[in-house]
């Protein structure tokens with residue numbers, strides 16, 4: 714963990730869906746150079762919390778977010794925050810790979826085009842190549858950029874979605890169970906990729922897979938019933954948890 718201020722800080726975040734409280738008073742910070750994993754049993758609120766970090770919950774009419782969430786010290790829920798810009802700065806990769814039904818090239822070029830990041834076709838070609846390279850997909854697709862993104866394998870589609878997030882030059886990448894629809898080989902590739910992306914982007918990943926959390930993250934947050942039970946170094950959480958509930962979860966007593 715670095716001495717620089719956290720990239721994101723979430724303080725006393727509470728989320729309701731209608732009258733149901735899904736997240737209760739959660740505070741977490743994410744450093745620039747780290748991967749933070751969110752673990753916990755199904756329904757404990759991991760995805761809900763992750764989605765507060767780029768205001769994806771705005772799209773759910775019944776969701777109400779309270780608390781303070783900052784990116785580089787700026788309140789992301791401030792009235793003057795441009796949510797489209799925010800979601801470019803804090804990108805997201807979902808559980809099920811969801812490429813657009815367009816070419817591989819267009820999947821990556823779409824974001825930079827709407828954000829005006831390329832001045833020319835060669836600029837755009839450069840962004841597409843760089844993004845696909847960073848996502849570990851360039852070698853596999855460079856000769857078929859005009860093929861549909863949906864024709865790729867599941868693992869390739871997920872790397873395409875990561876390339877799409879990278880293309881708009883994000884600072885933070887949120888991943889919501891990015892490997893849950895993938896086989897072990899595709900999963901290993903995504904985990905390897907997360908290692909490579911670390912340092913360039915702050916990363917928060919929701920995972921059901923505790924081995925995955927242990928492999929990819931530096932810090933882990935354990936959620937239970939909407940509360941943050943424990944947040945600390947991944948090695949401590951898995952080998953020496955302070956809370957009984959964390960210990961019960963990681964030893965498989967529930968979940």
Ligand SMILES: Nc1ncnc2c1ncn2[C@@H]1O[C@H](COP(=O)(O)OP(=O)(O)OP(=O)(O)O)[C@@H](O)[C@H]1O
Pocket residue numbers: 730735753754755756757758759760761762773775
């Ligand atoms: N759009 C929604 N409307 C109403 N309730 C919701 C909505 N999304 C989630 N919830 C509820 O909020 C709680 C937290 O759900 P969330 O999906 O954040 O948990 P999770 O820990 O990510 O679960 P999982 O691991 O199963 O994906 C659950 O009780 C869920 O039913």
